[in-house]
Amino acid sequence: MxxxxxxxxxxxxxxxxxxxxxxxxxxxxxxQKNPEEFKTSVSLAVxxxxxxxxxxxxxxxxxxxxxxxxxxxxxxxxxxxxCYPPPEDPAVRGRLTxxxxxxxxxxxxxxxxxxxxxxxxxNAVLFEAISLIIHHDSEPNLLVRACNQLGQFLQHRETxxxxxxxxxxxxxxxxxxxxxxxxxxxxxxxxxLKTERDVSVRQRAVDLLYAMCDRSNAQQxxxxxxxxxxxxxxSIREEIVLKVAILAEKYAVDYTWYVDTILNLIRIAGDxxxxxxxxxxxxxxxxxxxxxxxxxxxxxxxxxAPACHENLVKVGGYILGEFGNLIAGDPRSSPLIQFxxxxxxxxxxxxxxxxxLLSTYIKFVxxxxxxxxxxxxxLRSDSQLKNADxxxxxxxxxxxxxxxxxxxxxxxxxxxxxxxxPERESSILAKLKKKKGPGTVTDLEEIKKxxxxxxxxxxxxxxxxxxxxxxxxxxxxxxxxxxAPVTNAAPPPFAPGNLLVDVFADSPSAIAPLAPGSDDxxxxxxxxxxxxxxxxxxxxxxxxxxFRQNLVxxxxxVQQVVNIECVSDFMEAPILNIQxxxxxxxxxxxxxxxxxDAEITKAKIIGFGSALLEEVDPxxxxxxxxxxxxxxxxxxxxxxxxxxxxxxxxxxxxxxxxKHASFCCFKLVKEQLAKRESISRELLSADSVEAVVITRGxxxxxxxxxxxxxxxxxxxxxxxxxxxxxxxxxxxxVVFWK
Amino acid sequence: xxxxxxxxxxxxxxxxxxxxxxxxxxxxxxxxxRLQKWYVPLSDKEKKKITRELVQTVLARxxxxxxxxxxxxxxxxxxxxxxxxxxxxxxxxxxxxITLEIIHRYVELLDKYFGSVxxxxxxxxxxxxxxxxxxxxxxxxxxETSKKNVLKAIEQADLLQEAQVxxxxxxxxxxxxxxxxxxxx
Numbered sequence: 001m002x003x004x005x006x007x008x009x010x011x012x013x014x015x016x017x018x019x020x021x022x023x024x025x026x027x028x029x030x031x032q033k034n035p036e037e038f039k040t041s042v043s044l045a046v047x048x049x050x051x052x053x054x055x056x057x058x059x060x061x062x063x064x065x066x067x068x069x070x071x072x073x074x075x076x077x078x079x080x081x082x083c084y085p086p087p088e089d090p091a092v093r094g095r096l097t098x099x100x101x102x103x104x105x106x107x108x109x110x111x112x113x114x115x116x117x118x119x120x121x122x123n124a125v126l127f128e129a130i131s132l133i134i135h136h137d138s139e140p141n142l143l144v145r146a147c148n149q150l151g152q153f154l155q156h157r158e159t160x161x162x163x164x165x166x167x168x169x170x171x172x173x174x175x176x177x178x179x180x181x182x183x184x185x186x187x188x189x190x191x192x193l194k195t196e197r198d199v200s201v202r203q204r205a206v207d208l209l210y211a212m213c214d215r216s217n218a219q220q221x222x223x224x225x226x227x228x229x230x231x232x233x234x235s236i237r238e239e240i241v242l243k244v245a246i247l248a249e250k251y252a253v254d255y256t257w258y259v260d261t262i263l264n265l266i267r268i269a270g271d272x273x274x275x276x277x278x279x280x281x282x283x284x285x286x287x288x289x290x291x292x293x294x295x296x297x298x299x300x301x302x303x304x305a306p307a308c309h310e311n312l313v314k315v316g317g318y319i320l321g322e323f324g325n326l327i328a329g330d331p332r333s334s335p336l337i338q339f340x341x342x343x344x345x346x347x348x349x350x351x352x353x354x355x356x357l358l359s360t361y362i363k364f365v366x367x368x369x370x371x372x373x374x375x376x377x378x379l380r381s382d383s384q385l386k387n388a389d390x391x392x393x394x395x396x397x398x399x400x401x402x403x404x405x406x407x408x409x410x411x412x413x414x415x416x417x418x419x420x421x422p423e424r425e426s427s428i429l430a431k432l433k434k435k436k437g438p439g440t441v442t443d444l445e446e447i448k449k450x451x452x453x454x455x456x457x458x459x460x461x462x463x464x465x466x467x468x469x470x471x472x473x474x475x476x477x478x479x480x481x482x483x484a485p486v487t488n489a490a491p492p493p494f495a496p497g498n499l500l501v502d503v504f505a506d507s508p509s510a511i512a513p514l515a516p517g518s519d520d521x522x523x524x525x526x527x528x529x530x531x532x533x534x535x536x537x538x539x540x541x542x543x544x545x546x547f548r549q550n551l552v553x554x555x556x557x558v559q560q561v562v563n564i565e566c567v568s569d570f571m572e573a574p575i576l577n578i579q580x581x582x583x584x585x586x587x588x589x590x591x592x593x594x595x596x597d598a599e600i601t602k603a604k605i606i607g608f609g610s611a612l613l614e615e616v617d618p619x620x621x622x623x624x625x626x627x628x629x630x631x632x633x634x635x636x637x638x639x640x641x642x643x644x645x646x647x648x649x650x651x652x653x654x655x656x657x658x659k660h661a662s663f664c665c666f667k668l669v670k671e672q673l674a675k676r677e678s679i680s681r682e683l684l685s686a687d688s689v690e691a692v693v694i695t696r697g698x699x700x701x702x703x704x705x706x707x708x709x710x711x712x713x714x715x716x717x718x719x720x721x722x723x724x725x726x727x728x729x730x731x732x733x734v735v736f737w738k
Numbered sequence: 739x740x741x742x743x744x745x746x747x748x749x750x751x752x753x754x755x756x757x758x759x760x761x762x763x764x765x766x767x768x769x770x771x772r773l774q775k776w777y778v779p780l781s782d783k784e785k786k787k788i789t790r791e792l793v794q795t796v797l798a799r800x801x802x803x804x805x806x807x808x809x810x811x812x813x814x815x816x817x818x819x820x821x822x823x824x825x826x827x828x829x830x831x832x833x834x835x836i837t838l839e840i841i842h843r844y845v846e847l848l849d850k851y852f853g854s855v856x857x858x859x860x861x862x863x864x865x866x867x868x869x870x871x872x873x874x875x876x877x878x879x880x881x882e883t884s885k886k887n888v889l890k891a892i893e894q895a896d897l898l899q900e901a902q903v904x905x906x907x908x909x910x911x912x913x914x915x916x917x918x919x920x921x922x923x
Contacts, residue, residue, distance in 0.1 A: 025879040062884040124835035159804035
């Protein structure tokens with residue numbers, strides 16, 4: 001090719017414009033295959049282009065088309081230039097910029113002819129120039145000008161120009177220089193969405209809204225898209241549904257809004273809500289504690305509508321099955337009412353939905369033993385047990401048996417709350433990409449995603465993964481519960497997690513059992529999520545903590561849920577298996593003794609989480625608790641230890657940046673509620689504890705004044721803070737005051 | 739003698755090449771295809787299928803709608819002139835407005851050549867329409883934008899064609915004379 005290259009490139013300088021036109025086509029194709037070889041054509045193309053653009057209309061004679069000089073050739077040259085990055089040579093670059101500016105200027109001049117051909121040709125060159133500007137993405141001035149020009153076209157009389165303007169703006173929206181400028185036109189675009197008669201123009205408007213969406217206008221845009229969805233063309237509904245779902249998830253500051261949006265989506269366009277969308281909302285609800293109660297409530301209300309879409313029944317069934325207990329306290333959403341509500345939709349649903357509902361029923365049996373017989377009757381009915389569909393029949397039979405023969409413990413273990421899903425890329429995005437094909441707006445999405453990824457406050461997850469320190473216990477049967485996995489699943493994103501590991505010089509890996517001081521082990525515990533807490537010949541307490549990601553609004557109180565599983569091997573004392581979940585039946589408490597001072601130092605350095613431990617072994621009276629408070633800014637650890645015997649103090653160690661009041665939240669099992677009082681008394685015996693609050697969800701909240709004061713919060717605020725919805729969704733049960 | 743001779747109703751499709759255009763169709767208002775040119779190789783069956791779909795889509799458009807639409811992964815640019823729709827299928831990155839002007843330029847060429855062209859001209863002289871198209875577009879790209887040059891080229895081709903006819907006539911006459919003479923002998 002070498003010989004020919006220079007000769008071909010030289011053709012660009014030919015006198016005859018027909019030759020130049022043909023040559024440009026040739027060079028463009030060759031340059032796409034072999035850009036390096038044809039680099040020399042860039043400068044020639046630029047000079048040719050500028051000569052054309054600045055020529056008077058009589059110069060080019062027959063090549064002038066309705067007063068536009070050589071439009072086709074100009075467009076071709078601009079296309080050729082798009083194969084290359086901005087020219088490095090400043091002279092060439094300057095000339096090109098000048099040329100582009102001339103084209104932009106010409107667009108502002110009054111037209112030389114009334115004919116549509118004139119304006120079409122002129123605008124064709126203009127749009128191609130804008131494409132080039134976008135492609136180069138290096139001159140902010142030009143980009144802004146281009147954006148303004150397009151903004152003018154948005155309201156042009158001609159539909160074609162509006163269409164093209166919307167399309168070009170879509171690509172502009174992804175460039176960082178012009179993103180802001182594009183956003184200023186949001187009202188025009190929304191207007192276009194509502195008033196355009198041509199469906200293809202409306203579709204472009206939707207695409208543009210999607211491209212220009214960011215945190216500041218997400219709510220508005222999603223609302224507009226939902227509005228549009230109600231009247232949209234059927235062929236494009238699925239795409240819009242996917243886009244709304246993606247936007248809602250990405251820019252959700254408040255996840256209740258996200259849940260609302262998805263439920264709205266299902267209500268408006270249920271048929272087009274693909275599985276990925278509602279899988280995703282379930283994943284998110286399960287991973288975020290703060291929105292579980294709200295989701296249960298909303299779904300419950302939505303289900304009460306007389307005609308609700310099957311997808312809503314699926315989502316509702318699943319969420320109520322997992323979190324129905326959160327709203328069971330309210331008499332309007334008592335267990336029986338929930339069950340009847342779901343069951344009323346049962347016969348309207350398809351087989352997969354019914355299968356899901358059957359699973360929900362057995363979860364209800366576990367959650368709400370009081371309606372067990374009702375549910376069993378349903379399961380026992382012939383229409384289930386002898387159902388024509390094998391899956392349904394099997395489920396009915398098995399669940400019925402399970403509910404009959406399993407003890408409450410086993411049932412609770414089997415039907416334990418779903419552990420959080422590992423964070424993974426939304427499958428919705430993948431589906432949208434597949435739908436639209438490559439090289440579309442979704443790729444811009446990727447670029448934006450990278451830029452925005454830190455906005456959601458998710459730092460890289462400290463991969464503190466399962467260093468399973470568990471030594472299997474010989475008394476396996478007692479740990480039938482122990483077998484139930486306390487998942488150290490989702491490496492949750494929390495930045496100081498790294499700190500967690502770093503501070504201790506000790507290896508963060510699995511601990512070799514150490515006989516001496518529990519402090520060491522405790523320390524290790526501090527530096528890992530799981531590990532051996534205490535061990536001697538009789539006893540080994542291993543600990544695994546599970547953290548969840550919490551995105552917390554300022555001022556909100558966060559509750560720490562800690563699941564702890566202790567494996568221990570011993571002879572005398574009962575084994576405590578602490579499972580923190582509302583359904584758990586059994587809680588044994590270990591008392592562990594830990595020297596205090598060491599803890600203070602260590603705890604001061606770092607935050608960690610633990611749980612209530614009472615261990616029989618060394619010191620019957622002590623018990624230790626600790627919790628990790630996840631707050632918006634940092635993970636704050638606090639160690640709470642109660643040693644009632646020693647006139648204990650509840651010590652809340654809070655670390656470095658205490659910005660919010662910390663409190664520990666423990667969920668006790670319902671069976672152990674009788675113990676609440678005694679525990680509360682003990683907790684209260686500490687000096688700085690002001691109150692112990694027991695919620696209807698059987699949570700115990702210890703409120704410590706010192707912490708509050710340290711954080712600059714008033715006592716009243718603490719209590720009020722704890723009483724906010726996120727923490728005490730359904731009311732306070734008992735408050736033990738000092 | 740021309741490979742473009744086909745049945746009246748089944749005229750060639752213009753399917754412009756991947757570079758720029760993919761398809762060029764001229765469709766009458768009743769949905770009859772008058773001209774077609776393809777610039778990518780496709781099987782006959784596929785061509786028919788695509789034609790059918792495109793025709794349906796374009797004819798369904800209302801008058802005030804914009805001239806561009808998306809179809810599969812291509813863009814369709816169409817314009818209506820009297821009773822004929824002219825459609826071009828172009829690739830995603832191509833400039834739509836300039837394609838509109840290509841269509842217009844082609845119509846102008848036909849107009850100049852036939853003198854106030856109408857659908858009947860195209861029906862009865864379809865091969866000329868194709869010649870003009872080939873002079874104007876090559877492999878899907880615009881090769882000559884000057885109206886004068888294109889028409890000049892067509893004129894020359896016409897002259898050549900007539901000259902050839904005359905030569906053929908002469909040859910025929912000679913052959914006839916020979917045969918006659920041989921009979922006489």
